[in-house]
Amino acid sequence: MIEQKRILATSIPGPASQALQQRKVSAVAAGVSTGLPVYVTEASGGILRDADGNQLIDFGSGIAVTTVGNGNQRIIDAVTKQITAFTHTCFMVTPYDSYVQVCEKLNELTPGDHEKRSALFNSGAEAVENAVKIARHATGRQAVVAFDHGYHGRTNLTMGLTAKNMPYKHGFGPFASELYRVPMAYPYRWPGGAEHCAEQALRTVTDQIHAQVGESNTAAVIIEPIQGEGGFIVPPEGFLPGLADWCREHGILLIADEVQSGFCRTGDWFACDHEGVVPDLITAAKGIAGGMPLAAVTGRAELMDAVHPGGLGGTYGGNPVACAAALAAIESMEADNLAARAREIGDILTDRLGRLAEKYDEVGEVRGRGAMIAMELVTDAGSKEPAAALTSAVNKGCHERGLVTLTCGTYGNVFRFLPPLSISDDLLHEGMDVLEESFTAAVG
The missing domain is CATH 3.40.640.10 (Type I PLP-dependent aspartate aminotransferase-like (Major domain))
Structure with missing residues (x-):
């Protein structure tokens, strides 16, 4: 099992992933896009390791697929x-x-x-x-x-x-x-x-x-x-x-x-x-x-x-x-009673996102249940105008700092959090620290 630790060995994406992405562009249909072009070589628990030796915290689970975690024995x-x-x-x-x-x-x-x-x-x-x-x-x-x-x-x-x-x-x-x-x-x-x-x-x-x-x-x-x-x-x-x-x-x-x-x-x-x-x-x-x-x-x-x-x-x-x-x-x-674990994860995510919402009016709403939690971003709390550009900027910042995040929403202004239920509390909190750092940097 991979050490459950975020490691930034290179910039993200690193040179090996960049080279693989060039091969992808030449071989794979353009309609098949990649949100974060880091090429994964190994994964377990809440960590993805890429071709450059970076270890990223996984808040996506392959879009809610690896619920029991990669590397489940x-x-x-x-x-x-x-x-x-x-x-x-x-x-x-x-x-x-x-x-x-x-x-x-x-x-x-x-x-x-x-x-x-x-x-x-x-x-x-x-x-x-x-x-x-x-x-x-x-x-x-x-x-x-x-x-x-x-x-x-x-x-x-x-x-x-x-x-x-x-x-x-x-x-x-x-x-x-x-x-x-x-x-x-x-x-x-x-x-x-x-x-x-x-x-x-x-x-x-x-x-x-x-x-x-x-x-x-x-x-x-x-x-x-x-x-x-x-x-x-x-x-x-x-x-x-x-x-x-x-x-x-x-x-x-x-x-x-x-x-x-x-x-x-x-x-x-x-x-x-x-x-x-x-x-x-x-x-x-x-x-x-x-x-x-x-x-x-x-x-x-x-x-x-x-x-x-x-x-x-x-x-x-x-x-x-x-x-x-x-x-x-x-x-x-x-x-492993993973339904109960999902509720525990949800409590941590909603608490951390709630504190972020208290600091920033751009967090329009935090919602969801269990380990299926979202944060909707707006430019103005009164008008609720979707903040798609801010969402994209925060997402980019998370990726650069080694956190795999996913966005969604009809208006492109929602973060969705889908961590594997095998993730540790320590990684959850570290991931939320990265999110807050990226949010603060994007808001300016």
């Missing part, structure tokens, strides 16, 4: 054992036990005590796409409703569900049809004020679906219980349960996209657990398998079984190596 052992046995057969041709085991765990861990079924895929976008297929097939309806600021993937269908144009949708249309968008319950920016957001947003959403789509035409409403790329927007208490009740009343399926918020990230197994919301279908990926490509759709048995045999699947979906990693990751989450 349970995953290493499980993957090594599986690779020596076999790497692939295709579950649809000759199946294997680990696929079934992962589905059993998903059926057990996802919200609700009803009978469930699961199906495995490769990526979050693929899971979302299949959830929509299942919803349309099971209901016989076509329309799917998504939310402002939502992000659901990069396939054609999921781009249509995604709200943000650049860089995800620009120039890639036309997109799939029968996709509709409604306002998100965004307390910080709700026109009627945060205190009225839950009630007003729910009424706006349901009225808009009624008028513009029609309940009897709507197969599903899809929502991230805490929005990811859109800015870690946390809907106010009561909004999600109210939406679930309304969907149930009208025979509309509620799809919870928990690709980023699932698997202990928010301090519960799934973000829906916070208010006891039980979706009809739930999508998972990212943190499910400790870095191996795996995704899933889990849902009510009668919905999942409504699709004809052969209607769901894919060559690599539920690959045995990825399944082995997922079982080991879930074992780590259970054995």
Whole structure:
């Protein structure tokens, strides 16, 4: 295991990473960009080591993927054992036990005590796409409703569900049809004020679906219980349960996209657990398998079984190596009580960010749950004008000082903090020191 210590051996990026980046530019399509071009050679816990010997504190977890930490010994052992046995057969041709085991765990861990079924895929976008297929097939309806600021993937269908144009949708249309968008319950920016957001947003959403789509035409409403790329927007208490009740009343399926918020990230197994919301279908990926490509759709048995045999699947979906990693990751989450650890991390992050907000008016809001925390930056606390340039400057400063940070938000003005749940308190505090130093320098 790498020493859990930040080391700046060279400037960042260093000469070796710069040389590798030149090769990348010559070999890799320009559309595949890199936010921080340091080339990682080793990682464990909360540290990434690059080709120049720099050691960076990781506040991104590969976008919420390495939740149990890089170098998790349970995953290493499980993957090594599986690779020596076999790497692939295709579950649809000759199946294997680990696929079934992962589905059993998903059926057990996802919200609700009803009978469930699961199906495995490769990526979050693929899971979302299949959830929509299942919803349309099971209901016989076509329309799917998504939310402002939502992000659901990069396939054609999921781009249509995604709200943000650049860089995800620009120039890639036309997109799939029968996709509709409604306002998100965004307390910080709700026109009627945060205190009225839950009630007003729910009424706006349901009225808009009624008028513009029609309940009897709507197969599903899809929502991230805490929005990811859109800015870690946390809907106010009561909004999600109210939406679930309304969907149930009208025979509309509620799809919870928990690709980023699932698997202990928010301090519960799934973000829906916070208010006891039980979706009809739930999508998972990212943190499910400790870095191996795996995704899933889990849902009510009668919905999942409504699709004809052969209607769901894919060559690599539920690959045995990825399944082995997922079982080991879930074992780590259970054995190490990582949901509780996420809450501890959240307490540290919100405390430190709250103190930063007391010093600087540019910190408009600190929000999130568990180890899924955000800081929204504004130029003026009164107007709440998004401070995208300041966000970029602070992010650049963090990178130069050896802290891997991620930005997000429809307006490009939100920091999202997604540290691995294996990170130490010492590294968390050091990372926050780096953030504050970078913030102070950028504000001037």
